[in-house]
Amino acid sequence: MLKKNLILFVALCVSIASFAQGKFYTKTGKISFLSKAPLEEIEGKNKTVTAVVDSKTGAIQFAIQMKGFEFEKQLMQQHFNENYVESDKYPKAEFKGTISNNSTINYKKDGNYPAKVKGKLTIHGVTRDVETTGSLKINGGKIDANSTFNVLISDYNIKIPAVVKDKVSNTIKITVDCDLEPLKS
């Protein structure tokens, strides 16, 4: 009797697990940005991005700690945190959106699927609508999500002083590279 119950229990749990399937996540995603100005190139890299994708609804979300950006020059990192993104005040940037062509992506079949993503990006306490394209590479039940898009830092209420106008670009290229694994719970 007990054995039968146990089997029932295991079966139930497995069914719940499969019910939970369809979500993918990472906490070690990579996002970098590049500012290309006439006098200086500034690149910041963050390797601790949290990202979640819900394959059922196409919902896609990212969260990133601003202090986790690393730079070639220490002074850039200091200025980035202190003067531009004010990471004490606004520690996190977030993106919440959906994959609008989610129905064309077969998460169970390996392949490289183009993705259109639409949503709200919050940086420096300012939220803006963002629309971009990228790709989801499905490989053995994992997702490699990639995208490159531009944002204007003036959109996010970040000011560039006149003296460094030639060193900091208003157009920032953002590159997303996140490997997501199935979310088990």
Next chain:
Amino acid sequence: MQTKSFLLLLCLSGMAGKVLSQDSTDLLNLVGQEQPKKEYVYNAFKSPRVIMSHSMEMLRPGVLDFRILHRFGLISGGLYDFYGLDGPAVVRLGLDYGLNNNLSIGIGRSSTKELDGFIKYRLIQQANGVRNTPVSLVLVAGSTVSIKQFPNQDKYVFGDRLAYYWQGIIGRKFSTALTMQLMPIFLHRNMVDTSIDHNDVFAPGIGARVKLSKRISLNVDYYYVLHHDVSRDLSVKYYNPLSIGVDIETGGHVFQLHFTNSSGINEKAFLTETGHSWSDRDIFFGFNISRQFQLKKKKG
């Protein structure tokens, strides 16, 4: 029977949780976004000096800080001396280098014909997060050597030209805007002017900065010197050094513009050779320029 119902309950609760999270619009909460366990506090000051003194802030690894310290003449010289800009000026050129996150060294030469050098080590770094550390503790050891030509030079040995200082800095960045530090300093001079002067001088000090904007801060730097020297002919009285100024950061440079009653430009000089007083309006205008170069770049 009891285990059975317990198991059922477990399954049901698991299911309920699952359904609930399915509804939740915030997917990020599913994976948990715990704050970093320990987040070190940086940028307590714009540069590794308050004005005269070492600050709780360290140079980052591989960064060379070229510092030009400049004190003009007395403002009380009036228009004739262009409020001190005619001089006589005191200048110190220095190079500081960040060996790693917690260790810096530096050398300098002052126009008062003194060389100085120091080693600065951060024992404890202020940190937020689960394991929070309320203050930073920084230790500094330094030395100055006079390269002046003495009258009757042969009477003295090289050691007579030396002075040493040891300083502890306990500092806290209270908020983005406010940083304060206590900085007791102990100075030993191998040779002093008169027999009643103390070779050992102790001075508790306090330094602070208030950020006025993202790139400008107001700084204060003060020492209470316990044993002032007595000048040979009593013509000079010595005072506690006080400097007040603003830090202006312009990208690669930090300009520290300030008013001070001390034209002394190293630890020995500002502690024991401050012969002017704020109350007599005998103050100097001065500036420090800090230019940082990244010598060793971070890989990756």
